[in-house]
Amino acid sequence: MAMVQRTYLDHNATSPLRPGVAEVVLRVLQLPGNASSIHTEGRAARSEMETARASIARLVGSKAKNLVFTSGGTEAANLVLTPTFRRLGQPGPVRLLIGATEHPCILNGHRFPAEQVGIIPVDGRGIIDLAWLKAHLEKAGDERVLVSVQLANNETGVIQPIAEIARLVHEHGGLVHTDAVQAAGRVPVDIVALGVDALTLSAHKLGGPKGAGALVLASDQYEIGDKLVRGGGQEKNYRAGTENVAGIAGFGAAAELALEGLEQEAERLKSLRDEAEAHVLRVAPDALVVGAGAERLPNTLAFAIPGLKAETALIAFDLAGIALSSGSACSSGKVKRSHVLDAMGVEPALAEGVLRVSLGWSTTKECVIRFAEACEKVVGPLYKRKASAA
Template sequence: MATGQRTYLDHNATSPLRPEAAEAVVRAMRLPGNASSIHTEGRAARAEIEGARVSVAKLVGAKAKNVIFTSGGTEAANLALTPSFRRLGQPDAARLFIGATEHPCVLNGHRFPADRVETVRVNENGILDLAWLETLLERAGDERVLVSVQLANNETGVLQPMIEIAQLVHKHGGLVHTDAVQAAGRVPVDLGRLGVDALTLSAHKLGGPKGTGALVLASDQYEIGERLIRGGGQEKNYRAGTENVAAIAGFGAAAKLALTGLAQEAERLRHLRDLAEAHVRRIAPDALVVGSDAERLPNTFAFAIPGLKAETALIAFDLAGIALSSGSACSSGKVKRSHVLDAMGVEPTLSEGVLRVSLGWATTKEDVIRFAEACERVVGTLYKRKASAA
């Protein structure tokens, strides 16, 4: 998407608000009632929430009654990753196993004691080491385990074999949570087919408003004993507080649109991504495309050109009118060393230069062409400066 002379290629950080979602937000903001009230105005607000709940559930093949709205993907993960997330009648989980490339909301947001958490290593393409996971599960013995693995990585787009992971964990009596924030709306996500027990979503990755997300349970046979936000009985007692009706309405609109023509949109984005990759390889034949041997999201590629630092390159691209990222946009806004790339074994001199291109619903072929033209100028300019300084 080009805005004036700007080209936005950072959809994994935030996808621009879809017009239909914006309309839903404005419509819901005009409603005067509280969704917990039984009068006509309250029922109108409730209808907005429940309609959105149905749309979000359909996006991931779930039942609406098992969708819990939150303030975003981070809160949803924090809510789920507690020892008290369990099937009805089960004891609390004793251990948490997490992938080495997880999002910070999982790495830092869980509610397990530090000595009860273990990290599962990944290979050079960022794929979870299933043999290592099985070793850890066997070592846990009779202790119940909760496993959290990101369906699609936010920095590299690498997709995990969630079906195999869930089968393995269930064989050992554990539960599985997956962070589906980046995957939903970009690849098919069916909670039942994946076999996971819970997944988390975020509206603003789909072209919905910032500030709302969801935890989706596989069935009503699960419970979370320890709530994060206590108070009233909203969201079936899982998340107290007056609901953000406007944001939830926008979330529902974005989810409905993301599901429409999903296969065709994925193919369109894959074509544009491959075109952008081809331009980078032409401009810099020695460029590294991270995770290129793994299955990835159709909208994402991360690359490094030897000799270029991410911080310098990001500024140069920004001045050229191109919005990119160096990875996650969820920390301080600063470029810093990526734990994802470290876990994949990417050489530090290369990982310091990795940039991420992430496309979305508003991206056009013209955007990719502008990126390629800017890339050629940026690479040429920075290499010239490097040569003159040598």
């Protein structure tokens, strides 16, 4: 039996290791030293970490000294979303406001009491309701607020007006965090231009290894009182534990590669994404493209075809050699209706059928052609049945 050629179109779940990153990880894995040791071997490990720290900081327009390594984006979000995150010399926030379409690491990963958390609604495109946010901030008065909104959504690719959100929140004395996990390495990200107080990153979304992430602060004028992982004094006392030096080195190598030709790669991916979208609409003219009216990541296409269930479609595409997703892959492989789509007001019958195509550095035009051919096989019979029943 002939093997089906595999086509990987699930980069938002995890992006395959970029060329050369595995070699960096393997080389650093073989270094014997602990990065906290002062001998030659320890300093060699420390040097790898600091080189990576500088590379990742460049990717997001930050200073290396303001970057804290974690085990991933989830831990980084859990670390910063606490009432004890504050500017030096100022009280911490007493209330947390989070976007309705946030990743579960934000919705479920914060450390605020439930009664001190508010959900910011979004419109039908998935964009934060700025009028609601402004009114809520004005109502809060002197009450300090921490606002967390994704830079780009993992399921739909919708990009939020973070700079505008940050300006509004800062006018009312609040703090702003953005989950930049999906955006970094795909569109330009600059912590200064965004105006946020903190952003979080994950290595494996941009072609680095799994198990490495970072919290990036806007300056050294912040502190977090209740550390998530306590022990030694690693990462300037923000995150204890012997560092994952090999994973961090791979993170740095992937960040460097992602930064090279970033804008050209974004244009290439957008062209391929638009081609994939055109194929979907050709075989299914009544398909819904989620977030079509908003600015989206150049690599992300979320769509639903009336009458096609996501679980059935995922199996059919997989048998055809195409790896897609029904949304976020961070929920133990479950296929269930998305809170993101519910917040956007997508009708339940359609929401249950949304599929996500996410492209990346390894995606070629041939990948999109194979996706188009699979669309014909998976979707074509559905429309033939509809036509015969009409």
